[in-house]
Amino acid sequence: MATGDEDRLLLIPGPVPVAREILQALDTPPISHTGAQFAQIFGRCLERLAMVMGNESGKTFVFSGSGTLAQEAAIVNFVEPGGRLLVASNGYFADRLTEIAQAYRLEVIPLQAPWGTSVTAEELGSQMRRHRPTVVAFTHVETSTGAMARIADFVRIIREEGALSIVDGVAALGGVCEDMESLGIDVLLSGAQKALGMPPGLAILGVSPRAWSAYERRAEKPRAYYLDLQRWAPVMEDPQRYFSTHPINLIYALDAALAIIEREGLDARFDRHQTLAERFRGALLGLGLASFTEEACLAPTLSVFRLPQGQRSASFRQRLQHHGVIAAAGLSDPEGRVVRFGHMGNIGEGEVAAAIAAVQNALAG
Ligand SMILES: Cc1ncc(COP(=O)(O)O)c(C=O)c1O
Numbered sequence: 001m002a003t004g005d006e007d008r009l010l011l012i013p014g015p016v017p018v019a020r021e022i023l024q025a026l027d028t029p030p031i032s033h034t035g036a037q038f039a040q041i042f043g044r045c046l047e048r049l050a051m052v053m054g055n056e057s058g059k060t061f062v063f064s065g066s067g068t069l070a071q072e073a074a075i076v077n078f079v080e081p082g083g084r085l086l087v088a089s090n091g092y093f094a095d096r097l098t099e100i101a102q103a104y105r106l107e108v109i110p111l112q113a114p115w116g117t118s119v120t121a122e123e124l125g126s127q128m129r130r131h132r133p134t135v136v137a138f139t140h141v142e143t144s145t146g147a148m149a150r151i152a153d154f155v156r157i158i159r160e161e162g163a164l165s166i167v168d169g170v171a172a173l174g175g176v177c178e179d180m181e182s183l184g185i186d187v188l189l190s191g192a193q194k195a196l197g198m199p200p201g202l203a204i205l206g207v208s209p210r211a212w213s214a215y216e217r218r219a220e221k222p223r224a225y226y227l228d229l230q231r232w233a234p235v236m237e238d239p240q241r242y243f244s245t246h247p248i249n250l251i252y253a254l255d256a257a258l259a260i261i262e263r264e265g266l267d268a269r270f271d272r273h274q275t276l277a278e279r280f281r282g283a284l285l286g287l288g289l290a291s292f293t294e295e296a297c298l299a300p301t302l303s304v305f306r307l308p309q310g311q312r313s314a315s316f317r318q319r320l321q322h323h324g325v326i327a328a329a330g331l332s333d334p335e336g337r338v339v340r341f342g343h344m345g346n347i348g349e350g351e352v353a354a355a356i357a358a359v360q361n362a363l364a365g
Pocket of ligand 1: 014066068093139142143168169191
């Protein structure tokens with residue numbers, strides 16, 4: 001029987017369970033953040049991360065922070081005052097992109113889809129022709145609803161209409177293809193604690209050559225200090241340079257996480273996420289839960305359900321916890337019946353089977 005949360009299976013949509021190999025990497029004494037040894041490890045991380053992002057021709061940035069900081073970095077560096085940001089939103093984290101832009105007094109055009117669905121490519125195209133945004137941002141996987149955007153269509157339309165794309169890949173990178181070069185993504189932002197399988201604490205950005213040229217053409221520099229990517233760019237090119245101290249131990253962990261990804265292979269990793277998602281969803285639907293997310297836009301990294309009539313999310317999750325699994329509440333759930341499960345990172349069949357059994361037991365009372 002589990003004793004504390006750390007003994008339970010953490011199946012919220014991030015943070016995720018962390019593999020022993022990654023935890024062991026954290027437990028290594030810090031070394032100099034500007035020394036040759038650290039530069040070698042950090043440089044290797046940047047190279048491997050560029051491969052995961054399909055961004056070998058662009059720039060990759062990693063610094064202390066979280067997904068929200070990466071969202072903020074993307075907006076403050078690539079949306080200029082006087083520019084216009086269209087946010088295709090279908091949930092809580094895309095709305096956060098809007099809130100960040102508004103905090104910087106940038107002009108935002110909202111394009112809303114109901115929670116559980118996604119904006120359609122047609123709606124995006126028509127709103128772009130109408131409002132002529134300079135930048136379009138959207139969440140690839142919306143963690144509040146489990147909905148995944150049609151990234152290839154979106155990015156193609158954004159390019160055709162002459163804008164830059166900002167893709168929030170916080171709940172996607174490492175679990176579903178986000179190949180910047182083949183898809184044509186301009187800015188891809190992410191965090192560590194989801195499909196990369198790491199503990200939280202890193203802000204990650206991929207910037208295409210086209211987006212970097214747009215940065216360089218800006219009429220004025222971003223109104224930011226830590227987040228101005230120009231300050232970080234020389235460090236990412238030569239990690240022996242200093243701008244701000246790196247989270248050394250998290251970089252060790254990133255190195256271990258990326259080694260796991262390299263060993264598994266990206267395609268195999270994406271297949272595993274898809275297979276486990278289908279198995280988990282099939283079983284829970286069979287147990288009487290209903291998908292909160294529209295069938296056409298189900299993400300491979302997390303699943304969101306409505307419990308059967310008469311079940312309450314809070315008490316269900318408490319019983320689930322008693323059976324060794326931690327799930328998350330809905331983020332907009334007036335009836336109190338929504339439950340969210342993550343199935344991303346380095347989890348396997350064993351965890352999914354344990355989660356299905358725990359759900360069955362929790363439903364039984
Ligand atoms: C899609 C998405 N974007 C942004 C964030 C914010 O990330 P963080 O909580 O690491 O600041 C999250 C967090 O869950 C997310 O899922």
